[in-house]
Amino acid sequence: MRVRHGEVLLATGFLGIMTTLFLALKWAPSVSIDAFASPAAQRIFYWHVPSAWAAFIAFSVLFVGSALWVFKRSPTGWRLHVAGSEASLACGLMAVWSGCVWGAAEWGTPWDWSDVRLNTFGLLTLLALFLVLGRQSQPDGIESRDTFSTFGLYGFVLVPITYIATRIWQIRHPGPVIGGGEDSSLSSDMGLVLLLGAISFTILIAGHMVMSARITEYEQRLERLQNKVDGRI
Amino acid sequence: MADTLLELDGVSIRRGIDIVLSDFSLSLVEGQCIILHGENGLGKSTVIEAAARLLPMEKGEVRHHKSMVHDSEGRRKSPKFPFGLTLQSNGLVPSQTIQQHLETVCAISQMECDLTPILESYGLAHRRHDKIAHLSGGQQRKVSVISGLIPGMLSKKPRLILLDEPDSGLDDASIEILKTHLNQLRSAGHGILIATHNERLFDCATSLHDLNEESKREPESCEPWEKIGKKAESSFLSTKMGWKYNASTLISIQRNWLASLLVVGTLLALVEPLSISDQEVLIMGFVLAPAFTMGLVGDSVTSMLQEQRAIDWWRAQVQSIPNSNIESFLSGCILTTFSIQVFLQTFDWRIVLIGGLVGFATTFCLRFLQLSTLRLARTNAVFIRLLTPILILPWAMVVEFCITL
Numbered sequence: 216m217r218v219r220h221g222e223v224l225l226a227t228g229f230l231g232i233m234t235t236l237f238l239a240l241k242w243a244p245s246v247s248i249d250a251f252a253s254p255a256a257q258r259i260f261y262w263h264v265p266s267a268w269a270a271f272i273a274f275s276v277l278f279v280g281s282a283l284w285v286f287k288r289s290p291t292g293w294r295l296h297v298a299g300s301e302a303s304l305a306c307g308l309m310a311v312w313s314g315c316v317w318g319a320a321e322w323g324t325p326w327d328w329s330d331v332r333l334n335t336f337g338l339l340t341l342l343a344l345f346l347v348l349g350r351q352s353q354p355d356g357i358e359s360r361d362t363f364s365t366f367g368l369y370g371f372v373l374v375p376i377t378y379i380a381t382r383i384w385q386i387r388h389p390g391p392v393i394g395g396g397e398d399s400s401l402s403s404d405m406g407l408v409l410l411l412g413a414i415s416f417t418i419l420i421a422g423h424m425v426m427s428a429r430i431t432e433y434e435q436r437l438e439r440l441q442n443k444v445d446g447r448i
Numbered sequence: 449m450a451d452t453l454l455e456l457d458g459v460s461i462r463r464g465i466d467i468v469l470s471d472f473s474l475s476l477v478e479g480q481c482i483i484l485h486g487e488n489g490l491g492k493s494t495v496i497e498a499a500a501r502l503l504p505m506e507k508g509e510v511r512h513h514k515s516m517v518h519d520s521e522g523r524r525k526s527p528k529f530p531f532g533l534t535l536q537s538n539g540l541v542p543s544q545t546i547q548q549h550l551e552t553v554c555a556i557s558q559m560e561c562d563l564t565p566i567l568e569s570y571g572l573a574h575r576r577h578d579k580i581a582h583l584s585g586g587q588q589r590k591v592s593v594i595s596g597l598i599p600g601m602l603s604k605k606p607r608l609i610l611l612d613e614p615d616s617g618l619d620d621a622s623i624e625i626l627k628t629h630l631n632q633l634r635s636a637g638h639g640i641l642i643a644t645h646n647e648r649l650f651d652c653a654t655s656l657h658d659l660n661e662e663s664k665r666e667p668e669s670c671e672p673w674e675k676i677g678k679k680a681e682s683s684f685l686s687t688k689m690g691w692k693y694n695a696s697t698l699i700s701i702q703r704n705w706l707a708s709l710l711v712v713g714t715l716l717a718l719v720e721p722l723s724i725s726d727q728e729v730l731i732m733g734f735v736l737a738p739a740f741t742m743g744l745v746g747d748s749v750t751s752m753l754q755e756q757r758a759i760d761w762w763r764a765q766v767q768s769i770p771n772s773n774i775e776s777f778l779s780g781c782i783l784t785t786f787s788i789q790v791f792l793q794t795f796d797w798r799i800v801l802i803g804g805l806v807g808f809a810t811t812f813c814l815r816f817l818q819l820s821t822l823r824l825a826r827t828n829a830v831f832i833r834l835l836t837p838i839l840i841l842p843w844a845m846v847v848e849f850c851i852t853l
Contacts, residue, residue, distance in 0.1 A: 334841045345834040349821075352829040356464035361504070362823055438465060 221429060224422030231415025235261055235408060243408045256320035263313040265412030267336070269420045270306035273299050274339060274374050276424060277346075281367030284360055290435065291428075293360055296367055298427035300346040302420040307340030332380035332388040335373045342370040355438060450477040452514055453608040453639035454499055459508030460520075461494055468494045471507065472659065474641075478606035481630060481640040481667065483653040490659055492643035493536055496612040499641060500533050500764040504823070512608060526767050530557040532609035534596030536616075538588055539761030541753065542581035543697045546572060546591050549580060553595045554677065555685055556765050559602040561677030566594055566601065569625050589617040597629055600638040602677040607638050615646040627652055632673035686762075690749045690770035699748040700775050704811075707745050708738035708783050712790060721791045728851045732799075734791045736850065739780035739803040740843050743810020744836060747772045750818050754827060763822075772811060780807020798853050806846060810839055 239261035245254055277299030283292025314333070315325035327333055346363050353359040380388070454476040461469040468491040476482055484492040497503050499510060501518040509519040512527040533539070540549060547563065554560050567573040570590045580588055593614045600607045615623050623646070630652040634640055642649060655662050682688075694700050715734050724730055749772045753759035762769040784803025788795060814836065821830045 328840050328844050331841070334837075338835070338838050341834045341837060345831050348831045348834070352831065353824050353826055354464060356825070357462040358464075358823040358825065362821055365820075442465070 221422050221426035224418050224425060226422075228415050228417075228419025228422055231411060231418060232265075235265070235412040235415055238408045238411065242404075244402055244404050253317075253320040256317050259313050259317045261408050261412050263310055263317060264409060265416040266306050266309035266313065268413045269416035270303055270310050270336075270339070271374065271378075272417060273302035273306055273420055273424075274343075274371065275299075277303055277343070277367050278371035278374070281364040281371075284364040285368055293364070294428040294431045295424075296346075296360075296364055297350070297431045298424035300343050300350070300363075300367065301427050302423050303343035304340065304347050305423070306416065306420060307336070307343050311337060311340050330388050332377060335377040335380055339370065339373050339377060342366065342373070355434075450479060451606055452477050453512065453606055454641060455509075455511040455514070456495065456499060457509045457511065459498055459510065460506040461491075461498055461503055462506055463494060463503075467506075469498070469659075473508075474657070474662075476608070476639040476641055478637045478639050479634060480654045481634045481642070481652050482655045482657050482662070483650060484641070484643040484657050484659065485645065485650075486658045492659070493612050495659070496610050496641065496643050497535075497760075499608075499610055500531075500535075501527075502760055502764055524767070527608075529603075529605070529607060530599045530765070531607060532596040532599040532611070533761060533764050534592050534611045534614050535757055535761055536612040537757045538592040539758050540580045540588060540592055540595075540756050541693065541758045542755055543579060543693070543699075543752065545577050545579055546583075547576045548692070548696070549591060550595060550598065552685075552689060553598045554602060555680070555682040557599050557602050558680060558682055559677040560680035561602055565676075566598075569629075570594060570622055586617045586619060586622075589614075590622060593618070593626060597633065600633045600636070600640075601629075601673060602675065603638075604636075604675045609633065609638055609640045611640065611642045611644075613644055614642060615644055615649060623648055628670070629673070631668055631670040634667065635670055636672035636675075638673075686766055686768045686770045687774060690772055691774060693749050693752060693770060694772060694775050697752065699752055700772060700779060703748045703751075704742040704745045704776075704779060705783070708742040708779075711741045712738050712787055716790065721793075729847065731791050732850050733844075733847045735784065735787045735799065736803055736806055736843070736847055738783040738787045739807040740810055740839075742779055742783055743776060743807050743814060744839070745814075746818060747776070747811050747815040750815050759822065771815060773808065776811035777804045777808040780804040783807070796853070799850055802846060802850055806843065810843075813839060 239258050243258065243261065245257070276295055280292045280295025280297075280299050283289040284296055318327070319325040326337075346367060350359065350363055452475055454474070456472060456474045459469055459472045460467060461472075472491075472495070474482070474495065484495055486492060494503065498505065498518075501510060501524055504522065505518070505520040507520050510517055512531065513529055515528050516523070516525060517527050518524050544552075546567070550563050550567075551560070554563075563576070564573055567576055570593075572587060572590055572594075575583060575587065580591060583591070593611065596609060596611050596614065600609050614626060618626065627649060630640060630642075630649070634652065634654070640652075642653075650656060650665075651668050653665055654667050655664050657663075715737065719734075721731070721734075749770050750759065753762060753769065759769060781800050781804035784800050784806075785795070787803075788799055817832045817835060818827075821827050821832050824830055
């Protein structure tokens with residue numbers, strides 16, 4: 216029997232995420248009740264941080280795929296673009312949604328239009344939504360691939376801005392939990408659950424991207440066959 | 449020696465997933481009329497649109513009068529001389545009258561002329577002040593064909609004329625007039641490239657081209673066209689035309705102003721301005737919201753030009769297409785003057801000016817987004833407005849800046 220790597224990765228990632236959720240809610244230590252207005256809601260960051268991490272990986276895949284298509288006209292590049300945009304959308308929405316829930320509990324508002332990190336990450340997610348919906352609205356062709364890849368390429372400029380946003384302009388979003396100096400130190404148990412979450416999300420989107428690239432390849436093959444029937448090639 | 453008016457040099461073009469043209473070359477010299485013929489989907493319209501600088505190329509270069517106007521690296525330069533263009537989908541602005549449209553075509557050639565004889569020959573003289581939208585399909589096609597021929601009719605020097613299916617929708621009498629005009633223009637030294645299935649037009653051709661082979665033929669001889677018109681300088685044409693389109697259709701008021709006034713009305717329905725006079729950020733946000741909303745609706749002229757592919761006709765002719773730059777600034781100023789009266793019961797020219805700039809900048813960004821998806825098959829279905837929240841943060845920063853004034 217042929218092993219379908221995509222499905223295996225997806226299932227492994229899903230199991231890992233479920234384990235992360237269980238540990239986050241039942242096992243991981245709680246934060247200090249003095250440090251936060253809503254300490255219980257803080258547990259959502261075991262979901263929020265790994266999904267944002269996975270979103271950044273997906274945005275990077277989107278960028279690489281877009282660049283490969285724009286500069287090399289590589290069909291593999293286009294498949295990476297499609298897979299990257301779908302994974303970016305899924306992970307971006309998970310990060311934005313969990314952030315809004317936490318923001319509502321901690322800050323009293325789910326969103327702050329004046330915070331650079333929130334805005335740039337929200338825009339990256341909207342860019343992914345635009346790429347997914349836009350692509351579905353157009354017939355596949357060189358025109359749509361060029362246009363959406365160009366947006367994917369230029370949109371990536373938001374990734375480094377998002378990354379450094381809380382280091383330069385910390386308005387409302389908390390500073391970095393990893394690699395942010397002394398302020399960002401975590402207890403080892405917290406770090407362990409977070410690490411498990413990050414690995415699980417990474418495996419999940421890797422599985423999604425393998426499957427998505429395969430589906431795009433099938434779609435392209437079907438398109439070629441349809442054209443053959445139409446006598447166009 | 450005859451001057452070369454058009455050269456397509458090793459052009460390769462993809463449309464959809466297919467390569468429509470592969471390493472295609474063609475040269476058109478003065479006094480020549482080449483007719484592209486052959487079955488549907490062969491790439492005839494692609495050749496015309498490539499010659500008009502409208503399609504991105506995988507390889508090759510397009511030259512007008514021996515100067516590069518478009519290449520596969522994406523460089524687009526203005527042609528040294530105006531050229532005639534009739535697109536398959538007319539490229540007309542339906543809210544203009546026939547007279548206004550043809551005067552615009554003349555203005556692009558920096559000329560003016562009495563259009564009556566030409567309109568009479570096509571049976572359109574009595575409809576010259578009618579809006580294009582009110583004409584029948586055949587009459588609209590005639591206007592589109594005349595606009596393609598005019599740059600040649602106005603000039604003594606050889607001009608390039610590109611016509612895509614000019615005969616489609618024309619009655620027999622009009623096809624005969626068209627044949628006469630084509631023969632006269634060719635005899636006067638103009639170069640004509642036509643894509644058509646209609647064998648009646650083959651009589652005008654010096655060559656027939658099926659995109660593989662070119663076969664020479666002897667066209668009907670006739671008296672050359674006598675140049676009409678005189679020089680008329682015309683500058684800032686795109687800005688002027690944007691203003692004219694707005695003035696004749698009031699499209700900015702219909703789309704942008706209405707949305708802004710609705711926002712003011714909605715805000716007034718929710719809050720009593722005097723009751724929040726101590727909340728500076730909120731009140732200043734309300735003052736600048738109408739100008740921002742107006743911009744978020746987008747450039748109405750750009751949207752209007754997307755009908756009948758008029759935007760492509762303009763893109764082929766000039767580097768900068770008609771826009772609402774001036775209107776968006778003025779509208780921003782006027783709407784901010786109104787909102788400052790409503791919410792602050794005062795007048796501050798600095799905030800009014802900032803409102804104008806907010807309107808201009810927002811409209812400009814929206815136009816950029818609109819134009820960036822122009823290549824797509826279904827531009828209205830592409831969800832490009834999902835990216836407009838990028839403007840909220842800068843707008844909020846402007847609001848905060850205004851409080852410090």
